Amino acid sequence: MTADLWVVLGASSSVARAFARAAAEGGADLVLAGRDQADLADTAADLRLRTGRRVECLDFDAAGFDSHDAFVETCWRLAEGHRLNLFFAAGSMPDQEAAMRDFRLARSIVEVNFLSVVSLLNRLEPGLRAQRGGAVVVLGSVAGDRGRRKNFLYGSAKAGLHAYLQGMRGRLLADGVRVVTVKPGFLDTAMTWGLPGLFLVASPQAAARAGLQAAGKGRDEIYYPGFWRLIMLIIKAIPERLFKRLSI
Template identity: 35%
Template sequence: MKDAFGIPQSLLILGGTSEIALATARRLIVRRTRTVWLAGRPSPALERAAEQLREMGADARTVPFDALDSESHETVLGKVFAEGDIDMVLLAFGVLGNQAQDEKEPLKAVRVAQTNYTGAVSAGLVCARALQTQGHGSLVVLSSVAGERARRSNFIYGSSKAGLDAFAQGLGDALHGTGVHVMVVRPGFVRTKMTAGLPQAPLATTPEAVATAVETGLRRRSETVWAPGSLRLVMSALRHVPRPVFRRLPI
């Protein structure tokens, strides 16, 4: 169960090598989290991440998980929940893709959509049902400001995140009153390995800053978290820019 401040004692990360997710895990372990499941494709990086969390004092375990293999989600994730209650699930997997290449090779665009959206729908529903069955817990979904309004420069990635964001909000409404808390996190440009080499956008942030925002959101039982918080106003304005003007913006 969560402590009196809303900090989970057990955490399941879907996307176990995500830098944002691992920064969040480290922050929560310092607070009180003791058991961490890292779900991801088997790799040395996944095992290294688990070992680093063990060095911090957590009981960190790995579980094979593939976002694209939706047929396995119920079995794989069911085994995790069978080990005991999970206080928080952090849905953190996703791919950025390469807009220029993906436009030319539709199958690559489809892979972005399947990973970021359909894989998340499958895993999210499986975890939501398990959390509802145990009667408590938080499902935290890493969305993106890119989903707020599709931009020419990354509309494939942005549209997949828009779908994820809408799904998570609807799921939160559906679970209201069940004891399950759904929180959507909308980071801006985060300096990670995934974004290395890309032009840095205004209001860029770090995995550690997003992790801080996640913890604050958990304590407040927020439904939506922006990282950084100033993006809420920026994106609110951007959503209302007339389309002819929006098309001319260098974004």
């Protein structure tokens, strides 16, 4: 049986580190990709010691689109003899009001949370189809299910991401490639630390395990924790004439 190699993007995040550990403990080799190479090197050393798996590190800038061709080529080279899989956890959520005043911030939200995935998966797609298998697990958000007044820039990027993944899921279906969208609620991460109004905060470690399990089971989309599916069904059912008046 072909061994798995997981390329973990945004690998300095707590969710990505947890996913990498779970994948390695399950017998997969790893490529950790991100901008903080010192942090990635520490994580790689720890994982090699804990699991005995091969762990490589690559520099990756989600919004550095001109570098993505070379990055993808390197991933395929490192995946020789393996089935390549992808976990994408890179994300950016600047303050909404600051992004409304500064278009550079607004653009970065779209580039990191949406366009970076399009850039990479469009480049990876031919190879994924050719290998006739593998999994792509992408961290979306419940914020993409409806445009909230307080967070619609981030939410709109995630909504675009969800639609793109849905289409890619259908495109790769006949090739045996699983595309999984993970929609977490509030996670206890550096990106959400200190934000007001958080509730039902879940651990990034548990969310990572849920994403890996969803890939193994061939799931298309999961909410984590699962009760967020019901919460978002209720929120999406609120008529627009009422929803636009809600300060959420």
